[in-house]
Every structure is written in structure tokens, then in C-alpha cells.
Amino acid sequence: MATERATKIRTKTQSGVTDVLVLVSHPMETGQRTDPKTKEKIPPHFIQKMTFTLNGKEIASTSLGTAVSKDPLIGIKVKGTKAGDKIKVSWSDNMGESGSEEAVIG
Amino acid sequence: MMKRMFIMLTALLIMAGLPSVSVADPASDLKQFRDFFKKKFPTVKFDDYANGLYVLPGSEEYHEQWVAFNEFPPYELGLAEGKKMWGKPFKNGKTFASCFKNDGKNIAQGYPYWDEVTQKVRTAEMDLLKCMKDNGAEVTEKGELKEFSDLGKNQNARVNLAELTAYFYSLSQGQRVNINLSSPGAVKAYEEGKKFWWARRGQLNFSCANCHMDLAGKNMGGNQPLSAALGHPVGWPAQRLEWGRLETIHFRYMTCNSQVRAKPLKHGSEIYNNLQFYETYMSSGLPLSAPAMRN
Numbered sequence: 296m297a298t299e300r301a302t303k304i305r306t307k308t309q310s311g312v313t314d315v316l317v318l319v320s321h322p323m324e325t326g327q328r329t330d331p332k333t334k335e336k337i338p339p340h341f342i343q344k345m346t347f348t349l350n351g352k353e354i355a356s357t358s359l360g361t362a363v364s365k366d367p368l369i370g371i372k373v374k375g376t377k378a379g380d381k382i383k384v385s386w387s388d389n390m391g392e393s394g395s396e397e398a399v400i401g
Numbered sequence: 402m403m404k405r406m407f408i409m410l411t412a413l414l415i416m417a418g419l420p421s422v423s424v425a426d427p428a429s430d431l432k433q434f435r436d437f438f439k440k441k442f443p444t445v446k447f448d449d450y451a452n453g454l455y456v457l458p459g460s461e462e463y464h465e466q467w468v469a470f471n472e473f474p475p476y477e478l479g480l481a482e483g484k485k486m487w488g489k490p491f492k493n494g495k496t497f498a499s500c501f502k503n504d505g506k507n508i509a510q511g512y513p514y515w516d517e518v519t520q521k522v523r524t525a526e527m528d529l530l531k532c533m534k535d536n537g538a539e540v541t542e543k544g545e546l547k548e549f550s551d552l553g554k555n556q557n558a559r560v561n562l563a564e565l566t567a568y569f570y571s572l573s574q575g576q577r578v579n580i581n582l583s584s585p586g587a588v589k590a591y592e593e594g595k596k597f598w599w600a601r602r603g604q605l606n607f608s609c610a611n612c613h614m615d616l617a618g619k620n621m622g623g624n625q626p627l628s629a630a631l632g633h634p635v636g637w638p639a640q641r642l643e644w645g646r647l648e649t650i651h652f653r654y655m656t657c658n659s660q661v662r663a664k665p666l667k668h669g670s671e672i673y674n675n676l677q678f679y680e681t682y683m684s685s686g687l688p689l690s691a692p693a694m695r696n
Contacts, residue, residue, distance in 0.1 A: 301481060305473050320478040365645055366475055 302396040304384055308376065313400055315347065316370040317384045325361035345386040347371055376400050427582050427591055427682060434683050437614060438631045450632035451687045453695055457618040460626055463696060470694045476567065476640035479560070479647035480692055483568030486561070491536035497565075500532035509573035510689055511580065513678050515587035522590045522674040525566050526649060553655060553668035563647040567638040570691035578635060578689065580682040587678075594679025597672055603663030609676075612661075625696045634681045636693035647692060650677060 303318045319342065326339030339361060346356040355371050373382070378400060385395035425433075438450070442457060449456040455464040487497050487505075498504040513524040530546055539547040552559045582588055601608045612621060613630035621627055637650040651673050655665035666673055 301478055303473070303477060303481075307472075316473045318473055318475060318478065366478055368473060368475065 300392065300394050302384065302386070302394040304382070304396045304398045306382060306398050306400050308400060311374060313373045313376045313382075314370060315373060315382055315384070315398075316368060317345070317396070318366065318368050319386060319394065320366050321388070323361065323363055323365045323367060327361075340388060340390050342367070342386050342388045345369060345384065348383045348385075349373065349376065350381055351383075427588060430595070431683060431685060435631065438617075438629060441614075441617065442629070447686070448688060450629060450684070451635045451690045453632060453636055453693065454618070454626050454628040457626065457629060459618055463625065467694055467696075470642075474640070474692075474694050475645070476647050476692045476694065479564040479640065480567055480571060482561070483564035483566070483571075483647075486565045487568050491533070491538070493536055495536055497529065497532055497569075500528065500535065505569060506572045507576050509570045509691075510576035510578050513674060513681060514581060515584055515590060515678075517584060517586065520586055521671065522587075522678045524669075524674055524677060525569055526562055526651070526669065527674075529562065529565055529569060552649075553652075553665070559649060559652060559668065560646050563638040563649045563652075566649060567647050567692035570638065570689060573689050574691070575688045578681055578685050578687050580678070580685060582682065590675045591679055591682060593672065594675035594677070597676045598679055603658065603661035605661045607661040609657070628695075630680070630683065632684050632687050634677060635684055635687050636690050636695060638691055639693045639695040641695050643696070 301320045305316045305318075307314045307316075321342055322340055323342065324337050324340040326336065328337045329335065330337055341361050341363065342359045344356065344358060347354050354373060357369070359367070359369075376382075380400045381397060382400060383395060383397045385393065387393040435447075438445070444458060445456050452467075454460050455467045490496050502508050509525060512528075513522050515521075516523045530549055533549075534540060534546055541547050541550055543550070545551075549555075549558045549562060552562065582591055598609045601611070610630070612627045613633065616627050617629040618626050634650060637653065638647045639653075640647050649668070651668045651670075654673050654676065655668060658665040
């Protein structure tokens, strides 16, 4: 059963550049770790794709891998945004889970 | 001759000084404690001590990193979990707010407190667990909560409790620490905590004070500076970069103890409660900043 994973987004505009920060609660398992109790390998579980859209138009996408930390914080900088613009982030992982969150640029 | 006289004179002075030390009351302890840091770090403002080691001279790089983390602090994930727990009604329909004065808002500055009924120090964690118990959570034979037993080892349960406690403290953010030591029992518990703070322990033979007073702001065989004792408890539960999760202050005490190669006490043990009581009193007047990011 897929548990609900929190996705948080925050924006900050300073001198024409908007910082968009995204924090996802995700285990980002590499598949290398062993469960100390059962001695079995913990299966890999990581975010593979993350895309950012501005008013519905894709502006950035990234492929993440197992090298990214648990509960990752990912940020992009966007130029030329206006107040009221909608920025949306969505991600999907190798186990078919996904999440998204929206923010309005203030 | 002069030298001998000097030694005798100092010996006399030390002897004369002793009685005044043994009758020290908490208020003069507090003054001494604050004066110690005022003298050690004359440039650091009193309120800034609430922000941990980042305000100490020489920690500028850590301060920069800390500010960057606070842009979007990772503890927000845990804090959101705590908020969810806080708001979720028990089976009988009541919530955590029903167990506390003023619905739990702006009261954490008085924690931990001396409880006259049980004649023990009570921490926020204890009151939160008691609230669950009183409202029908499952209890083991020992009287512990089933979900929250053996907190020292049970990381998931402990982190859940830390998240809940963090939310409880966040409801009182900015309130200034105000510990009530008016009863003799409270002073006794305070003295117990004080003893623990100053006693050396472990293979490395360090007391809490060795690292967090004498060596505060310096590196000590580690990869980061030691924090100043003043302001220690106001940021907890905190998320350390090393741990990547919110944790309770008792867990921090446990890890501190093992870092000086001493056997950690049990999570929630009375002596840790007393230590927390002493430490928090020593941070009287500082604004609560929990939850916080710490190195």
C-alpha cells in the first residue's frame, strides 16, 4: 500500500529571480542497505523524475537517483515570473508512487 | 618564603570560599552561570543563545549553513506529523488540547515542572504520554503505553513522540523560559540535576560542563564546535543534520553520555528529567525556539 508522502513547496522572489524549493518526505532507499533484523536487503525506493511547471507549461525536469538523500530538498531558480503565477511540482518514483504540490508566486 | 605564604594564603582563601559555594541557591547559580558566558563570549547577546552554537564567535560558517537550512527546514515534515497527531481525536473524541491548560498554547515555557502530587519532575513528553493513557490508549502490564514503550531503543515511537513534543513546543514559540523553583522538592530535584551536570563520567572522564562550558565554541576531537550550555534546552526537540529526524532531548542526553564513553541512562529516567530541569532553569529568560535545526 502506498503511503501518502508529504510534498512541500515554497517560493521566494528576490530582484527578479524566484527561488522555488521543494521538500519531499521520501525514504530514498538505495537498495544497498540491509535490514538489521531480517538480514534482507531493503529494496530500492527512490524518486526518479521530478518536473516543474509554470502556469501549466513545463519549465524544468530532473532525473533523480539513489545518490540523493532521504527527504530531499530540491530547488530551482526561475526568471521573469509575475505575481499570481502558478508553479507546480510533481514527482514519481520507481515504485509507482507520486506526489505533487502547487504554489502561487507572491 | 614568599611562595609558601602565597600558597597558604590561597589555601585559606579557598577554605573561606567553600561555605558560600555549598549554600549556593538556584538564583545565585543562575547569575554565576550567565556571568560565565558573558565573560567568555562578551560579543554574544543574551537572547541569541537560544540559537545554539551558531551564534558563538568562530562559528560563522555554521551560522551561514544554519540560515540556509532555515529557509526550508527539514523538520517541517516531522512537525507536520506532530501537528496531525495533536489534532487527531482519541477514541473518546477528546484531543491532546483537552489535557493542557490554555489548550496547550503558550505553556511550554514552564516545562519541565515540579509536580507536588507525584513529588517528581514532569516533562512535556511525560504529560503527552499521560494524556494518551488517560484517554484510553493501550497499556502494557508495566503500565507503559504499548505504542511508546522502550523509547530508548524504539526509534519509530521515539521520533513520533519527538514530533508531537515539537509541535507542543512550537505552540509556545518565543515564550521565555520560566521555571518555578518555589517548593523545596523542586530545589532538591534541581540539585540532583546540577550534580549530574557537574559530575565527571565515562571513560573520557568528562562532565557536561567540561564540554559545554569550558570548551564551548571549540572543537573537541569532533568535526564541529561544541555548543554553549546556555540555551541548550530551548531548541529541543531538534533535528540534527547528523540524524535527519526530530529527536527528544533525552535521546540527545543518551548520545552525549555515550560520546564520553559512559553508559547512557534510560530514556525518560528520573535523573535525565532532573538534568533537563536544571538545564532549563539555567536557560531562564531565553525565548523558546523549538523545533530547531542543530548540528
